[in-house]
Amino acid sequence: MRKKKYDYELAERVRTIVWKFRDVEESYPELEKSKGNKISSPWDMYSSFKFLFDHEVKEKFTVFWLGTSNKVIGFEVVAEGTLNSAIVHPREVFRGAIVASCNSIIVAHNHPSGNNEPSSDDIVLTNKLIQSGKIIGIKVLDHIIFTNDGYYSFEENKKM
Numbered sequence: 001m002r003k004k005k006y007d008y009e010l011a012e013r014v015r016t017i018v019w020k021f022r023d024v025e026e027s028y029p030e031l032e033k034s035k036g037n038k039i040s041s042p043w044d045m046y047s048s049f050k051f052l053f054d055h056e057v058k059e060k061f062t063v064f065w066l067g068t069s070n071k072v073i074g075f076e077v078v079a080e081g082t083l084n085s086a087i088v089h090p091r092e093v094f095r096g097a098i099v100a101s102c103n104s105i106i107v108a109h110n111h112p113s114g115n116n117e118p119s120s121d122d123i124v125l126t127n128k129l130i131q132s133g134k135i136i137g138i139k140v141l142d143h144i145i146f147t148n149d150g151y152y153s154f155e156e157n158k159k160m
Helices: 008-027 042-052 090-099 120-136
Strands: 060-066 072-080 104-110 139-147 150-153
Touching (some): 042 104, 042 139, 042 150, 060 090, 072 090, 090 104, 090 120, 104 120, 120 139
Parallel strands (some): 104 139
Antiparallel strands (some): 060 072, 060 104, 139 150
16 A cells, blocks of 8 residues: 655645634634625625725735635635735635635725726736636636725626
8 A cells, every 4th residue: 555645835835824814813803704604696795805805005815715605715815916906816816725625716806996997907817817717627706896885796797
């Protein structure tokens, strides 16, 4: 019988993700209420996770990992940028999703300006993420732009 090789790098990445969750839980007590929420609509996402983006002065790009029943099993902030941009690469978006063995993802970011309309860069990135997700077998369910006054959903606006 052959022994399985222990993947130290993967184990370290999983430990890092677990510690990130602990840090986030300490920073956001509201997270406890949102854990395991089933996401049935963009409004569910907005109402459950708006607190993560409230009053941010920089763009923050976050990936939410969903299980087979569309329950949020975790999330990761993959990029923090400037007042009006954040540099995001599909590799960074899907890295944690693969480690978490999720079924699908919802990506979200904020527009500190308050304008919830997507930029041309937002549209290009969304299409890249959809194509990347198809290749690796993780569906991108939506891309939501959060503002203090509302949200924009690519899915609701038929841009997916």
